[in-house]
Amino acid sequence: MQLSSFLDRFNEPETLKMAKLGRELRAKGVDVIDLSLGEPDFDTPEHIKEAAINAIKDNWSHYTPVPGFPDLREAICTKLKRDNNLDYKPENIVASTGAKQSLANTMLALVDDGDEVIIPTPYWVTYSELVKIARGKVVEIKSSAEQKFKITPAQLEAAITPKTKVFLFSSPCNPSGSVYTKEELEGLAAVFKKYPGIFIMADEIYEYINFVGKHESIAQFDEIKDQVIIINGLSKGFAMTGWRLGYIAANVDIAKACEKVQGQFTSGTNSITQKAAVVALTTDLRPSIEMTKEFARRRARVLELVKEIPGISCPEPDGAFYVFPDVSYYYGKSDGETQIANASDLCMYLLNVANVSSVMGDDFGEPKCVSFSFANSMEKIEEGWKRIKTALAKIK
Numbered sequence: 001m002q003l004s005s006f007l008d009r010f011n012e013p014e015t016l017k018m019a020k021l022g023r024e025l026r027a028k029g030v031d032v033i034d035l036s037l038g039e040p041d042f043d044t045p046e047h048i049k050e051a052a053i054n055a056i057k058d059n060w061s062h063y064t065p066v067p068g069f070p071d072l073r074e075a076i077c078t079k080l081k082r083d084n085n086l087d088y089k090p091e092n093i094v095a096s097t098g099a100k101q102s103l104a105n106t107m108l109a110l111v112d113d114g115d116e117v118i119i120p121t122p123y124w125v126t127y128s129e130l131v132k133i134a135r136g137k138v139v140e141i142k143s144s145a146e147q148k149f150k151i152t153p154a155q156l157e158a159a160i161t162p163k164t165k166v167f168l169f170s171s172p173c174n175p176s177g178s179v180y181t182k183e184e185l186e187g188l189a190a191v192f193k194k195y196p197g198i199f200i201m202a203d204e205i206y207e208y209i210n211f212v213g214k215h216e217s218i219a220q221f222d223e224i225k226d227q228v229i230i231i232n233g234l235s236k237g238f239a240m241t242g243w244r245l246g247y248i249a250a251n252v253d254i255a256k257a258c259e260k261v262q263g264q265f266t267s268g269t270n271s272i273t274q275k276a277a278v279v280a281l282t283t284d285l286r287p288s289i290e291m292t293k294e295f296a297r298r299r300a301r302v303l304e305l306v307k308e309i310p311g312i313s314c315p316e317p318d319g320a321f322y323v324f325p326d327v328s329y330y331y332g333k334s335d336g337e338t339q340i341a342n343a344s345d346l347c348m349y350l351l352n353v354a355n356v357s358s359v360m361g362d363d364f365g366e367p368k369c370v371s372f373s374f375a376n377s378m379e380k381i382e383e384g385w386k387r388i389k390t391a392l393a394k395i396k
């Protein structure tokens with residue numbers, strides 16, 4: 001069968017591949033502990049579910065405006081003012097089927113053949129693939145554990161060329177958990193001010209899952225605000241991954257361009273989800289705060305458990321729900337049967353021997369590391385890390 005060459009341009013998400021392998025093993029009766037998944041293990045808060053039930057009863061069952069219902073776009077503006085002290089109008093907002101679609105719309109709206117997109121490592125697996133889909137070129141800026149996986153203004157400036165079109169990053173970051181401070185963002189903003197033709201895609205989906213205090217958005221610096229596209233959504237902060245609601249806040253021209261792209265792919269996102277999202281964004285945030293407290297408890301425990309294992313270490317994640325240790329100590333070693341050459345071998349070894357799923361760092365741009373989620377119960381985390389410790393102890 002002759003399928004299109006488009007399919008060869010990009011890879012399947014590694015995170016979903018690992019989840020699939022885990023599910024297949026589980027179907028064979030193996031007790032797999034999933035430390036690969038990027039979603040809260042909590043249920044959606046009751047008051048949001050109620051809003052969705054009411055929306056169904058009230059017959060919100062028709063096509064929706066492409067950029068979202070007016071009240072949803074208003075609610076997103078209210079949230080941006082309340083949480084981030086940012087002024088946006090509904091015309092700046094486009095709601096989509098998950099932040100993933102918001103990222104895809106924006107990439108397709110901004111990037112032309114050969115345009116360079118700067119992405120600091122480590123980055124979320126989908127970023128590089130969206131660049132390839134848009135026929136852009138990925139330019140990585142290598143960060144390291146020593147710099148808490150954050151880049152400096154000098155590194156940014158050194159990566160910029162006349163072809164640079166977009167800078168794309170997440171804070172809090174998946175997978176490293178690093179969170180940029182206001183001062184650090186200010187330093188990057190000072191560089192962007194010199195290059196008004198560069199757009200900044202700021203993925204803030206983990207905004208609420210922050211263990212160090214207040215979330216800072218790079219859009220707060222007025223002199224570059226027009227260059228910034230905030231990407232956010234309800235998946236992580238409100239435990240609503242399956243509901244599929246993401247959004248952008250951007251200058252009107254970019255918002256209109258994203259609306260045009262979305263108008264031909266999916267149209268407006270799910271009507272029921274949008275009505276529930278209005279309630280989520282404008283009412284009681286306590287459930288989200290409680291979830292973050294629980295993530296903080298698990299994070300503290302996981303950091304203790306990581307320390308018990310020789311040869312691996314990671315910076316403390318300041319946000320999101322992953323640890324991203326350097327595991328390269330085990331490369332070139334073996335348990336007598338299985339040779340571990342790289343992160344992929346290590347993840348497969350952990351899956352087959354410890355029955356724990358994780359995600360190799362290669363697809364995050366950091367081949368020395370592996371990502372382990374702590375969006376799982378404390379019991380599963382304890383058991384999962386116990387198994388990891390036992391399995392890694394056999395590798396000499």
Ligand SMILES: Cc1ncc(COP(=O)(O)O)c(C=O)c1O
Nearest residue numbers: 038098099100124174233235246
């Ligand atoms: C950094 C980052 N951005 C965006 C997304 C996508 O979120 P959504 O479920 O809203 O599509 C994820 C999901 O894992 C993510 O980790």
